[in-house]
Amino acid sequence: MDEDVLSTPGHLISLAARGFARLSESRLKPLGFGVGHLPVLVALKNGNASTQRDLARFAKVEQPPMAQMLARMERDGLIQRTPDPVDGRSSHVVLTEYAQARMPEATAALFQGNREALNGFTSAETEQLVTLLTRLIANLDQIASVSPP
Known part of the structure; x- marks a missing residue:
């Protein structure tokens, strides 16, 4: 069960976001x-x-x-x-x-x-990743706007 949780999109995106934040901050x-x-x-x-x-x-x-x-x-x-x-x-x-x-x-x-x-990613893969993440963020924003605080 633990392995499944650690390979979910939410967890992996969180790891990527923290990695980008560390890189950008430096x-x-x-x-x-x-x-x-x-x-x-x-x-x-x-x-x-x-x-x-x-x-x-x-x-x-x-x-x-x-x-x-x-x-x-x-x-x-x-x-x-x-x-x-x-x-x-x-x-x-x-x-x-x-x-x-x-x-x-x-x-x-x-x-x-x-x-x-993004080294090793093709232009098409990078574009697809941006498209998918943009859709994901829109979904999350939608969920947050209808969910009670």
Whole structure:
């Protein structure tokens, strides 16, 4: 029974995710970034979000952990917050020049890590893996949205 549990997709995906997180963290840390920063960095760079609420939604995390992360990112000089002129309780979040300057190198390091991790996979296999994982994540999101907390 134990062997069956350890070979389930959920367990194997969890192992792969932890492996990717370790790899990414080791490559991002020298650049001043952490793996947890990625959704925030991408959302701000691409203009997908500009408030804490939007960033929490984009990253699929609750507001308190997002507030803590933004505080650390601000302390580390990666983001800057300015008061929202319309809603004084809210603030706009932007990447600093420091973070923007390091984003291309961070992105290149992440893509290189993905290429190395997928060594031996054909382009078709990589594309299929991405398609399957995207579907899996959509299924999990659907289950989470209908399941009671």
